Amino acid sequence: MSTKFNELRSDIDELNELLKLAKRKRVQDIVSLEIRKLETELIALKEKEQSAQPAAKSEVSAPTTSAAPxxxxxxxxxxxxxxxxxxxxxxxxxxxxxxxxxxxxxxxxxxxxxxxxxxxxxxxxxxxxxxxxxxxxxxxxxxxxxxxxxxxxxxxxxxxxxxxxxHMTGLEKKADDQHKNRFKTDDMDKKDPQESIMGLMKNMYETGDDEMKRMISKAWYEGQQKKKTDTLEL
The missing domain is CATH 2.60.40.790 (Immunoglobulin-like)
Incomplete structure (x- = not known):
């Protein structure tokens, strides 16, 4: 085979390796399209080279028959x-x-x-x-x-x-949703626990009755006093 044939074959092999590494759908599509183009070019080149090869000297002309499909x-x-x-x-x-x-x-x-x-x-x-x-x-x-x-x-x-x-398919949407939910879960895991508690108490205060608000205010006040005492002791 010619040098061009070998070059095309090497290009296709390398693109197939890149396709295995590609993670984004758009990148996979671009690489796949380029592979198909080169494969088509490779096939055409191979057929052209084969048809250009001279017939063997030992061949004897035979009556023309319909070629097999x-x-x-x-x-x-x-x-x-x-x-x-x-x-x-x-x-x-x-x-x-x-x-x-x-x-x-x-x-x-x-x-x-x-x-x-x-x-x-x-x-x-x-x-x-x-x-x-x-x-x-x-x-x-x-x-x-x-x-x-x-x-x-x-x-x-x-x-x-x-x-x-x-998305084009339900499977693609499901995979994308799972990916997004995973990142949401990771973000929640990274939140400060103290911040989450304060947010919960704030919500309870805003939606609770007078007794609930009194208890939360008292707990908050006592917590602030304890912080001051701990600071003075240090």
Whole structure:
């Protein structure tokens, strides 16, 4: 194989290592898209180099026969971008040269809570992107998709127009909520216990009856006197 082929292979391997280290969703999407671009370029280069190789001298011309159909393998896509309007959630999937294949090879299988994008026989390969457990339900009949230059855009029609999606899937929202709750718990653990007690007493004083207010005032006064006595003794 050529030097360029080896360079592309090395770039893909290094990007895959970076993808394992990436934690933010946006960064993972960017790295995944770049990996797919380089893989597509690598495949095209490999096919070009193989077709340019001269036939072996020992080969004997044979009568032309219909070639056996080339076996394709499926590539599962993970990275995508998304945006939304009042009526649609738009999913952006980058695939080089996808605009060059017939429309019937690009299609979606939809349910009210999932989408599965298929791109068949794009430069000898099949691609599929599956998104399950959508955050909100969609209208299957009015959802649609379009081929653009190096990209497919899927328009998922919202059952509830004008409702903004905070996340693409329920699983992403659950994970994000757990992450936020963990930080709230950590913040509470860091609070001064004395500050928490004072806040509790203040609330009791403001909401309590006259007897409760008298008892709290007395306790506070005695506490202040004790502090003064301890200071004098020192």
């Amino acid at each position: 080339q076996k394709r393998y499926q590539i599962k896509l993970n990275g995508y971008g998304w945006d939304q309007s009042d009526k649609y959630v738009k999913v952006f999937v980058t695939l080089k040269n996808v605009q060059s294949i017939p429309k019937e090879r690009v299609y979606c299988k939809l349910t009210d809570r999932s989408m599965e994008l298929h791109v068949d026989d794009l430069e000898g390969k099949d691609y599929v992107l599956t998104i399950n457990n959508l955050l909100e339900p969609i209208v299957v009949l009015t959802s649609h998709w379009k081929q653009k230059t190096d990209m497919v855009v899927v328009f998922l029609a919202k059952v509830h127009p004008n409702v903004k999606w905070s």
